[in-house]
Amino acid sequence: MPMTITEKILAFHCGKKDVAPGELINSKVDVVLANDITAPISIKEFRKAGAKKVFDRKRIVLVPDHFTPNKDIQSAEQSKLLREFAREHGLTNYFEVGRMGIEHALLPEQGLAVSGDVIVGADSHTCTYGGLGAFATGVGSTDVAAAMITGEIWFKVPESIKFIYFGKLRKWVSGKDLILHTIGDIGVDGALYKAMEFTGEVIDRMDMSGRLTMANMAIEAGGKNGIIAPDDTTREYESGRAKRRPKFYKSDRKAVYVEVREYDCSRLEPQVACPHLPENTKGVSELSHINIHQSVVGSCTNGRIEDLRIAAKVLKGRKIHPDVRMIIIPATQAIYKQAMKEGLFNVFIDAQAAVSTPTCGPCLGGHMGILAKGERSIATTNRNFVGRMGHPESEVYLANPAIAAASAVLGRIGSPEELK
Amino acid sequence: MKLKGKAWKFGADIDTDAIIPARYLNTSEPSELARHCMEDSKQPDFIKKMGKGDIIVADKNFGCGSSREHAPIAIKAAGVSCVVAKTFARIFYRNSFNMGLPIFECPEAVDGITQGDAIEVDAEKGIIKNLTTNKTYRAAAIPPFMQELIASGGLMEWVKKKVA
16 A cells, blocks of 8 residues: 555554554654653653653653743742653653753754654654654643653554645745745644645755754644655764664655645745734735844754854844844754854854853743733744733744844844845 | 533634743643633633633634643633534644543534523533524534543543553
8 A cells, every 4th residue: 555654654653564544553652752841741640640660761851941941940840850750760861951952953963863753742843853754743741641651652644735845945045934835825724633744856955954944833734743755865964863773764656645735936035924823924025014122043943053054144244233132042052062163153142142042942932032012023933822922912923044133133024135 | 421601702723822821831730720721812811700610612723832731731720611612733632632621523513602602511422502592513523542531531541551
């Protein structure tokens, strides 16, 4: 039976020759992930169930990244719970402040998520690892508790939608713009319960950073997972990094899709998602009248070294607009160090931007850049819901790092092409 | 089990940040979370005005966004007896079954219910009655596996049985 890449990975992990959409399966998991917000509930459930042992102490990853370095006493208590649980069970993949990073940037970087894996995480952006050609999906804390005990999880095999991107990308257009445009096209529930398979010559040419950004936001279209077939770019990225042997799958030529959508990317300009849903996308040129108070470059979506390089390229020799605060958050310690080595921090600080230690921070309105009533931020993050970055009457516009940096200089939404 | 209460109507794409804003996620204590239930929605004083057993009735894609289980926990701890929506976001759907918040998919009922209507839901049969208009609706059948989860008393009980 011809299968999609998603179906093949799931079939292998439930020990079947083939699986079909709609089928309920019990799948083995390669990695189980949780963070300082979601793990406390998992740990509580784990203990309540009377469990004594995790299924594999090397395959459970705990990353306190949301409210860390801890912003208040209560969040410190939550992190403490993770720390103690990790110690109690001898977890080898607990990442403390100073050794950590935003989970979805950290796992690929550390080679803990590899091609062909099934990964579940109590965080909706777990779908990021689809960029490597893994089946990865967000679940709740109770699901994670069960998976920590059994090493398995139940799934309904999703139907797949195939997205084909062709053409040549214009300057400053990236994976972020393709995924925002796609969400704008199909809506925030356009891929509800479904696998989003990203294909085409644009994807073939895209670097790993852009692929991870695209898979990261599959959830913003309601998708169960986003996935990109691994290739030489993947092989190169994983070489010397993967902690386990990656397994490359690709969809059969005759695999069945519920829908196929094609995008000519040649004419696409950088995209911005307006409040309060990621589907409210517009071309950047339509929004030059929107003033901003803050610009954030960071998050699991766009906090990688490639993103920081783009921001630096735009900011070099320029100053942030006097009415704007710019906050730049390298997603992991390794990215932080690399950015420092490349002199990017000099560019940022000379431009009068603030540089932060890795954290999810302002992306979910935690800390490190909360908005007051009536304030507006452009951000490379993934959600612009009501109150997402602070006051319920504040606003978030989602964009790529070049647009976020250019807007910080302009004091309004705009593109690097508009800078003198 | 009959669930009975007043309807509170919400629109489409109610995200988990509207259900429980992330600024309150420095705890997982249900009663604490309940105090801020629906605070960033268009009815921010929902928690002050709602009564025990009341029912949330929402348009499509209820619970989209974050995977936080704090969302169904906040709703349940607030005293909401069930949620009826046209469709649910995937993770919210899973979480609700796992932690025991009854949810029902029924577009017709959502269109036929207005704010403040008295609603009665037969949870086993999935029958939704609007007592104000005297109309009856049938929710989408709960998949057999989910029924097994409910019968076991939630995911963790089901896992305990499997592991034992």
